[in-house]
Amino acid sequence: MIPSVIHLIGPGGAGKSTVAPHVAALFGAPSLDLDRAFASAHGDIDRFIQAHGYAAYAAANVATYLANRSLAPAVFVLSSGFMVYPGSVYPGMRELQQEIAAAPTTILLLPSLDLEVCVMETVRRQAARALAVRRSAAREEAVIRDRFARYRELTPRVVTTMQPVQIVAREIIDRVFHANDVTGPASVLSDEHCT
Numbered sequence: 001m002i003p004s005v006i007h008l009i010g011p012g013g014a015g016k017s018t019v020a021p022h023v024a025a026l027f028g029a030p031s032l033d034l035d036r037a038f039a040s041a042h043g044d045i046d047r048f049i050q051a052h053g054y055a056a057y058a059a060a061n062v063a064t065y066l067a068n069r070s071l072a073p074a075v076f077v078l079s080s081g082f083m084v085y086p087g088s089v090y091p092g093m094r095e096l097q098q099e100i101a102a103a104p105t106t107i108l109l110l111p112s113l114d115l116e117v118c119v120m121e122t123v124r125r126q127a128a129r130a131l132a133v134r135r136s137a138a139r140e141e142a143v144i145r146d147r148f149a150r151y152r153e154l155t156p157r158v159v160t161t162m163q164p165v166q167i168v169a170r171e172i173i174d175r176v177f178h179a180n181d182v183t184g185p186a187s188v189l190s191d192e193h194c195t
Contacts, residue, residue, distance in 0.1 A: 003105040004072040006176055009154065010109035011147050012080035013125035013140075015161035015168065019109070020077045022169035027176075029073035034082065037064050058082075058089040062096070084150050101154040105176045108151055108158045109168075119144050121162060 006027060008016045017033050024031035035045060038061055042048050049057045061079050068076075083101065087094040100106055111121035122144045123137050152158075159171045 003176055004074075005103075005105060006075045006172070007100050007103060007106040008075065008077050008109055008172070009083050009100070009106060010080065010151060011122060011144050013122040013129075013144075014080075014109040014111060015125075015165070016077045016080075016109050019161065019165050019168045019172065020075050022165055023172050024075045026169055026173045027073065027075055029075060030071070031075040031077060032068050032071060033077040034061055034064055034079045035077070037068070038079070055086075055089055058085045062090040062093065080147075083154055084147055104157070106155055106157060107172050107175055108155050109161050110148075110151070110158060111162050112160055113158065115145070115148055117162075118148060 006023060006029075008020060008023070010016055017035070020031040020033060038048075038057075039045055041064065042060060045057065048060075058081065061082065062085070065076070065078070065082070068074075078100070083097055085093055085097070090096070110118055111125070112118045119141055123140045126140045127137060157175050159168055159175060161168050
C-alpha cells in the first residue's frame with residue numbers, strides 16, 4: 001500500500017523543516033510546514049504568542065493543519081508542540097494527536113536517542129536559528145527535557161538527525177514504506193553514529 005500522508009513530528013531543533021523538502025522530493029509530493037504556513041498567515045510566531053498567548057497560537061496552528069489535512073499526498077511538518085498541546089486548545093485535540101501518533105506513516109525526529117546528546121544538540125541548533133524572539137539556552141534545555149520522554153512515548157518510528165540530511169530523508173522514506181516491519185516502542189530505527 002502506498003501511503004498518502006507522512007507526518008514528521010518532534011521537538012524544535014529536531015530537523016523537521018530541514019529534512020521535509022528532501023522527504024517530499026523522494027515521496028513525490030509537496031510538503032507543508034505548519035510553522036511556515038502559520039507565519040505566512042499570522043506573522044512571526046513568537047510575536048503572535050506574545051500578543052495573543054500560547055493557547056491562541058496552538059488553536060490557530062491546529063486550525064491550519066485541519067484546513068490543509070485533505071492535501072494528499074503530502075509531507076506534513078508538525079510544529080514542535082503540536083503533539084503535546086493540551087487537549088483544551090482545540091475540540092477533539094487528544095483524538096487528533098492519538099490518530100497522528102498511531103499512523104504508521106508518522107515519524108518522530110530527534111537529534112539523538114540519548115537524552116543528554118539530544119538536549120545538547122537541540123540547544124545548539126535552536127541557538128543557531130534566526131528567530132525574532134529567542135528563548136534562553138536554559139529555557140530551551142528545559143523544554144526538550146520536558147518533551148523528550150513524552151515524544152518517545154508517542155511512536156516507535158524514530159529517525160535520528162545527527163547525520164546527513166539525505167540519509168535522514170532516505171531513512172524516513174524507508175520507515176514509511178516498511179511501516180509494518182516496526183514493532184514495539186523500543187525500536188531503534190537509525191544508526192546513531194552516522195555523521
